Amino acid sequence: QVQLQESGPGLVKPSQTLSLTCTVSGGSISSGSYYWSWIRQPAGKGLEWIGRIYTSGSTNYNPSLKSRVTISVDTSKNQFSLKLSSVTAADTAVYYCARDSSSWIFDYWGQGTLVTVSS
Amino acid sequence: DIQMTQSPSSLSASVGDRVTITCQASQDISNYLNWYQQKPGKAPKLLIYDASNLETGVPSRFSGSGSGTDFTFTISSLQPEDIATYYCQQYDNLPRFGGGTKVEIK
Numbered sequence: 001q002v003q004l005q006e007s008g009p010g011l012v013k014p015s016q017t018l019s020l021t022c023t024v025s026g027g028s029i030s031s032g033s034y035y036w037s038w039i040r041q042p043a044g045k046g047l048e049w050i051g052r053i054y055t056s057g058s059t060n061y062n063p064s065l066k067s068r069v070t071i072s073v074d075t076s077k078n079q080f081s082l083k084l085s086s087v088t089a090a091d092t093a094v095y096y097c098a099r100d101s102s103s104w105i106f107d108y109w110g111q112g113t114l115v116t117v118s119s
Numbered sequence: 120d121i122q123m124t125q126s127p128s129s130l131s132a133s134v135g136d137r138v139t140i141t142c143q144a145s146q147d148i149s150n151y152l153n154w155y156q157q158k159p160g161k162a163p164k165l166l167i168y169d170a171s172n173l174e175t176g177v178p179s180r181f182s183g184s185g186s187g188t189d190f191t192f193t194i195s196s197l198q199p200e201d202i203a204t205y206y207c208q209q210y211d212n213l214p215r216f217g218g219g220t221k222v223e224i225k
Contacts, residue, residue, distance in 0.1 A: 104210030109162035
């Protein structure tokens with residue numbers, strides 16, 4: 001059973017960079033034709049896809065965030081990571097990592113981690 | 120960008136009722152639509168993929184239908200554990216989620 005777990009600071013100052021890591025267990029991040037995504041959800045609001053990475057390093061990003069987002073993968077640690085630069089209060093949200101089984105079907109999710117942007 | 124209009128935004132129904140949620144795409148997305156259930160404080164859970172395919176382990180009271188621009192998600196007999204917010208998600212281009220439908224017990 002694949003499990004995903006987000007980790008990283010829960011509080012980030014405005015203008016700084018948000019950094020999160022997703023650790024995958026129960027299987028190799030490199031096995032199968034899977035992409036690995038980040039999705040976020042502001043409190044009381046809907047879901048927004050941020051971007052994804054394949055284990056080859058190929059990435060896709062939401063155009064609305066592309067200029068500020070970097071997603072990377074470390075197959076040796078079975079992890080992938082998110083960096084979001086120049087954050088503002090609007091980036092305050094629960095951030096989820098998820099497996100994209102194929103063609104944008106998110107079949108496994110982490111429990112989510114709340115990141116608050118505040119000074 | 121393809122926009123998704125999900126309705127209603129909330130509904131209240133009795134246990135045993137049939138519940139229907141709709142999702143309309145701004146352009147033809149074939150069957151590129153998934154449905155998720157999100158309980159309070161939890162991550163979304165995949166229920167239906169490719170518009171009508173039931174994810175493994177999901178109860179058969181959940182179903183999906185539709186293609187093109189109009190899609191329907193149905194709970195055939197609402198149960199207390201189905202209280203949640205339900206989201207549609209299209210993936211014709213980049214993934215985009217609907218606004219969600221909060222389902223409550225009357």
